[in-house]
Amino acid sequence: MTEKIADSGGKLSRQEISEAVGDLGWRYVLGIVRASVPVASLAQAADVAARVVAVAGDDGDGSLWMDVRRDRIVLSLQSLAVGWVTPIEIELAHRISAAVGESGLRTDAEIGDRGARSIQLLEIAIDAIDIAAIRPFWKAVTGYGDEAGASGPEDPLVDPVGQGPAIWFQQMDAPRPQRNRIHLDISVPHDEAPHRIKAALAAGGVLLSDAEAPSFWVLADAEGNEACVTTWQGRD
Template identity: 65%
Template sequence: MEQTLSRTESSEAVSDAGWRFLLGTLRTSVPVGSLAEGAQIASRAVEVGGEYADQHLLVDLRPSRVILTLQSREHAAVTTRDVELAHQISAVVEEAGSRTDPDLSPEAPRSVQFLEIGIDAMDIAAIRPFWKAALGYAPEAEADGPTDPLIDPLGQGPAIWFQQMDHPRPQRNRIHLDISVPHDEAPHRLKAALAAGGRLLSEVRAPAFWVLADPEGNEACITTWQGRDN
C-alpha cells in the first residue's frame, strides 16, 4: 500500500541512490552528452514508471543533463512508490552507462534545486487571487485554502507562498526568494553567497533556512528540508 513519507524518511531512503529530497519531491540530475542521449535516458525513466509515470514523474530534458523529479501528484508529497521508482530509475540509468547524480561538487554550475518566491502580506486572502490569476497558477492537491501556496501547474515556474505580517514593514522588501538546495550542499552555497558580498541576517532557524541579504539589503533564504520534522 502506498504511504506518504516524512521529510527525514524520504531523504534517507534515496540519498545513496543519487537523489535528494527537495520541497516535497525527490530530484536528481543525469549528465548526458546530447539531447538524443538525454531523450534515451528520459524514455528509460518513463518506461520504468509504467502506469505510474504520468502521476509521479516529471522530466526536464536539456542538452547537458536530464533532471528527473518524483512526487505523488495526488498527495503532493513523496510516497513509498516514489522511493521505489527512484531506485528503479537509478538502476536502469546505471545500466545505460550513466548515473543519477545531484552534482554537489564545488566546480559544478549548481546542483538540483527548487526556487520559491515568498510574498509578505497583511491580508493573504486578499492578494492570493491576484497572483493566482496573473501567473496562471493553481493550488497544490488538497491545498486550496485562502492562505495556501500556489504552484505552476506545468511545473516550470517557482512556487509562490505567502508570509503573514503583523504590521507593515516598509524598510523591508516585501518579496524575497527561497532557494531550496540539497541539505548537504547548503554549507557550500551559503559560503559562496557570503563570499560574493552577501550578509547573514539570521541563522536562528538553520538548517531549515538561513536569511541572507545582498549589499543593498534585498533578502533571500537558503533553505533545506532539515529542521522541519523528525
C-alpha cells in the same frame, strides 16, 4: 530502507525520504525527490528518457516528470495526487537509478557535467497583511493554480506545468517598510546549503540570521535585499 518505509504506514517523514534515496544520488527538496543525469547529446537524453519512462511504467503517470536537455535530464518524483513523496516514488527512484546505471550513466545531485550547481527549487515569498485578499490577484496574474490538497485562501500557488517558482505568502502583523516585501527562498539539498551560503557571503552578501538553521538562513545583498537558503532539515 525501502522495505522499512513500505511497512511503516502513514506519511513519510522528510528524514525517511532523504535517507531512502540519498545514496542513489537523489535529493529531497520541498516535497519532491529530484536527480540529474548528465548526458552527451540531446539524442542520448531522449534515449535515456525513453528508458526511464519504460521502467517507470504506469506508476510514472502519477509521479514522474522530466526536463530533457542536450546536456542533462532532470528527474522529479512526487505523488501528483497528494503533493508528497510516497513509497511509490521511493521505489521509482530505485528502479530509475538502476536503469540509468545499466546505461553507463548515473543519477546525481549536481546539475551539469561540471557540477554547475546542485538541484534546487525556487520559491517567491510575499509579505501580506491579508493573504486571502491578495492571493486571487497573484493566482490570476501568473496563471498559477493550487497545490494538490492545498486550495485554501492562504495556501501557496504553483505553476501547473512546473516551469516557474512556487509562490507562498508570509503572514505579517504590520508592514515592514524597512525591508523588501518580496524575497526569494532557494531550497537546496541539505548537504548543499553550507556551500551555497559560503558562496553568497563571498559574493558580498551578509548573514542576517541563522536562528532557524538548518531549516533556513536569512541572507541579504549589500543593499539589504533578502533571500533565504532553506533545507528540509528541522521541519519534521
